[in-house]
């Protein structure tokens with residue numbers, strides 16, 4: 001527990017600057033007694049000044065320092081030196097110096113001179129630098145309350161409250177609230193609340209932006225899905241068209257081959273037909289010749305000798321004729337054979353003609369189907385100029401080439417769309433990867449937040465039980481304040497009686513009571529600090545909870 005050891009005053013109020021007045025504080029209590037105007041209040045003012053750096057009210061312009069006029073000096077140097085035990089047990093020394101200079105126009109100028117906060121017995125007051133904690137007034141002002149373990153507001157308004165300021169509990173509500181806020185350090189909770197509000201606002205704005213981003217991403221995804229399905233439809237359509245095109249091409253090639261075959265057959269048939277016709281004419285001519293030869297056989301005329309001579313040579317003649325007839329017969333047989341072969345060929349050709357006729361009809365059927373197909377395709381793909389019949393061979397070839405062009409263009413379009421889809425897919429994969437990374441990070445944050453929350457919940461449960469136990473502290477404080485007021489009144493009363501008997505006994509009694517009150521106050525301060533810590537932890541827990549909620553909502557929104 002912090003305690004005061006010694007206070008040395010020089011050149012403050014009625015304490016002149018020629019000598020140092022030292023007040024030693026005893027444990028458990030030191031009572032300062034003296035007649036009016038003897039300097040009791042000045043001691044408290046010096047304690048307050050030493051610990052907080054604040055001079056008493058209405059002392060601007062140097063009224064706190066011993067009056068140079070009274071000292072008969074132009075300049076008075078004042079010093080307040082306080083030795084105290086810090087809450088951590090360290091022995092400390094605080095030295096503050098002031099000076100007041102009297103000007104020619106009888107006005108005074110006050111200056112704050114060097115101040116030191118150092119470890120006691122380190123020789124710092126004699127100019128040594130070892131053990132010096134600070135020489136800056138602002139640092140000293142904040143450091144000493146820390147070392148004493150109480151806030152500056154408590155020092156100012158409770159412990160070293162100036163008698164002129166002691167009516168602050170009766171001040172108007174706004175001032176009273178400010179005082180209580182300062183004493184109970186509620187301002188930093190207000191700041192924490194403001195910070196939480198600002199944080200919440202930022203988080204809400206971030207969430208809104210993220211939601212908008214998510215919405216646009218969802219729209220893009222829907223668009224990409226549509227494109228994907230369109231591409232898959234187009235790819236399927238192209239594949240079916242390619243198959244159709246291959247089939248049509250095959251059919252067309254078959255038709256071209258069949259056409260060529262048919263043309264060859266027709267040419268061959270025509271040649272054979274002409275040959276047969278030629279042979280039949282030859283046969284008819286030979287028949288006529290034979291008939292006429294038969295008709296033209298006539299009686300041979302001449303003399304006997306001539307006839308005998310002819311008879312003698314007749315055998316030769318007959319032989320010649322027979323030979324001739326034989327040759328003619330051979331010729332005839334050749335012709336017959338030729339005729340039979342021609343007939344056979346004729347029959348074959350008729351058969352061939354029949355099959356070619358059938359082939360022709362099949363070809364015509366295929367051509368009709370091709371025309372139908374061309375008409376269907378031209379209607380489907382809006383290719384004009386092919387919806388009449390019969391369709392010329394060149395037009396069919398032209399249509400095929402246009403269909404090929406269309407297919408090529410569709411293929412190029414499809415490839416382009418495929419490229420776009422690939423790019424979009426890549427982009428989406430990248431985004432998906434990023435989102436997964438974000439999700440992982442958020443999951444990690446979530447798990448760490450869960451751990452923190454469980455730790456904080458344990459702390460809260462523990463602190464809440466402590467809080468329940470200390471719920472009555474405020475009421476006790478109020479009671480104590482009332483009690484203190486009563487005791488003050490009684491002290492005043494006792495002051496009047498103090499000159500009478502039982503003086504020492506009463507002092508001892510009061511001292512004991514004051515000590516117990518001091519102890520109670522210390523305990524209450526301790527409780528107050530623990531309550532502050534609990535409130536701080538609660539505020540942090542609320543922030544963490546809000547963060548966890550918002551993160552969970554974000555994660556939920558992502559899916």
Ligand SMILES: Nc1ncnc2c1ncn2[C@@H]1O[C@H](COP(=O)(O)OP(=O)(O)OP(=O)(O)O)[C@@H](O)[C@H]1O
Nearest residue numbers: 013014035036037038039040041042063065066067
């Ligand atoms: N600047 C100053 N220079 C010299 N003396 C001063 C100065 N300011 C105040 N004093 C004197 O200091 C004394 C103030 O003493 P203080 O108020 O501390 O006494 P007190 O014991 O608290 O009196 P009370 O019992 O009436 O409250 C007065 O006598 C006053 O005249």
